Amino acid sequence: MNNFEFKNPTKIIFGKDTIDKIATEIPENAKVLLLYGGGSIKKNGIYDQTKTALAKFETIEFGGIPANPEYSILMDALKVINDENITYLLAVGGGSVIDGTKFLSAAAVYEGDTPWDILTQNIKTEKGMPFGTVLTLPATGSEMNSGAVITRKETQEKLAMGGPGLFPEFSVLDPQVIASIPERQLVNGITDAFTHVLEQYMTYPIGALLQDRFAESILQTLIEVAPKVLKDPTDYNATANFMWSCTMALNGLIQKGVPTDWAVHAMGHELTAMFGIDHARTLAVIAPSHYKFNFKAKKEKLAQYATRVWNITEGSVDDKAYAAIEKTESFFQELGIDTKLSDYTKDYDGTAEKIAKRFTDRGWLGLGEHQNLSPDKVEEIVKMAY
């Protein structure tokens, strides 16, 4: 087991009818900017519940934060924060709205030339503007971590940021919000959370027995509840387990003391930036090829995953490991997720070369848990995913 540090101060408020609790979490004299996305919260009642809870606060609204939160739109929000002397941010949405709010939390206190530096120069935020969240879409885990990913259309870039000052002060998780989520976004959420676990688990054995078992617990739970959530998103117990699994998948706990990969995300982000494919679907496209390409380095963990998560007990290590990749791809497909790039675009020619070049240009010369996945290997993996 590797040395590690772990601190996660976010307060989780989980359960039925908990949105009204934000009233006691936000400081009394706060001037609040309420941030949200495309407006679905106005149809499903979450907007009204939030506004009622915010009654005693001076509140300004900023809607329209898109999936893959866009830099130029966030810069408009930053102007509102500055012009209106906002002191507290409240994100009501999924990972995109929360990630966008984290960027704003950092940008609001950033003293450099342009907030874009935070992304390109990888500037860690030690203390941002305080914010809370009301989660409307379980998937990214952003509600209980300090990281964010921001997109800039102008340059077709998608870059990560973070820092210890970017944990939400609180996050309200009411599983009842899931009832109104379109199926497309539900399957995205399941796939996203599942892949988050794989990125922190599917590496090589390092004797972190508890972390491995926790990771497997989340995978087992997602597999168990996924069909129930899709069949009936008002099934409270299934949705509650789904929601809590998504949060635990990326709140930092399971990555402590172990090597992590994240190459699937690095490649996937480029597919979103280039083709606008849903984030989760890009992960399902890349992951099977990535595991096949890196089979030798990952086969012990793949075999352990096969046995413990998929109950595959027959065959050699190689047999089990290969069967586990097949099971994973089938799982995504059964959710209705296509797992080849050509299922999403006919325009895929040259994509692998382009991604490899971007990684080379950025100096990303060794991705993955061994930091040896060079751009030429990335090119091969992406080609395998066509």
Place this chain on the structure above:
Amino acid sequence: MNNFEFKNPTKIIFGKDTIDKIATEIPENAKVLLLYGGGSIKKNGIYDQTKTALAKFETIEFGGIPANPEYSILMDALKVINDENITYLLAVGGGSVIDGTKFLSAAAVYEGDTPWDILTQNIKTEKGMPFGTVLTLPATGSEMNSGAVITRKETQEKLAMGGPGLFPEFSVLDPQVIASIPERQLVNGITDAFTHVLEQYMTYPIGALLQDRFAESILQTLIEVAPKVLKDPTDYNATANFMWSCTMALNGLIQKGVPTDWAVHAMGHELTAMFGIDHARTLAVIAPSHYKFNFKAKKEKLAQYATRVWNITEGSVDDKAYAAIEKTESFFQELGIDTKLSDYTKDYDGTAEKIAKRFTDRGWLGLGEHQNLSPDKVEEIVKMAY
């Protein structure tokens, strides 16, 4: 799943040679009271490492905090805190030293008549004197939670306290400290952590799939590493998994959204108060009788535990549930822990009646997850444990 709130702000610093990191965690101008137990830290090098790390701070020492931290001794430490204008507490020890330090953190800021009120009136501490810990004995989880148990010999009482202001600011967990722990204390630690999980898990199914699997993960890990730790306490990987399992067993995570029992601890505490039996051993004495007495209410969970943790797949629910109790008792015995009260004292006659009367006097009329374990039932369970 039940509604819940979860917040745990303790920073964990885990791994080899991490004690020197306390230097950057304690505020620069702090006046530190270094608290420890019977002095074993002076033999195993932990005292020297701590003193070196504290070089830049004005530090006063208070040693001699005993197992089951004693109120009268802690009152001596409180006098030092007040007389010397201490601003920061550093606990270097196991659960007893850390629990004692939590009491002091609360008492140092308490404005009522006598700090004993904190225990008898169940006063929650919202903000105590800040403190950190260096864990020398994995067992209680006190290094990452906000609870403590304090003993008062004068009245033969052992009472719990806590509050959101009593999380350690940081805890250093260096598994290398385990090499010098006597076997008796190692087996106590394993038994304590194992029982902590059972108290939060062995109730009734409530559909909290992820919490169940996390609890089972800790139990599986403890079972796997226990013999390795006892055989060779310098086996870094085994001790690291043991240490992290103990912390995760009682840092609040696995109890969120589920019913909890804690009746085993309530009864066990009385055996420690009356006979001075090691805390963990009292749990091993009470647990099997408790589960047999409450068999009907707990058998579904017992059977799940049988299958997932002990790989017992044959037989009816009742068969599996009963076998799981046997397996648990055998596990304790294989660690070298006696599981009957008569193994510890010949003076046990009347113990059950005495404990039942104490619970009645305190108004503890319904313990356990159903709050229906009345003093007459407690009396029967303790008798079964003779």
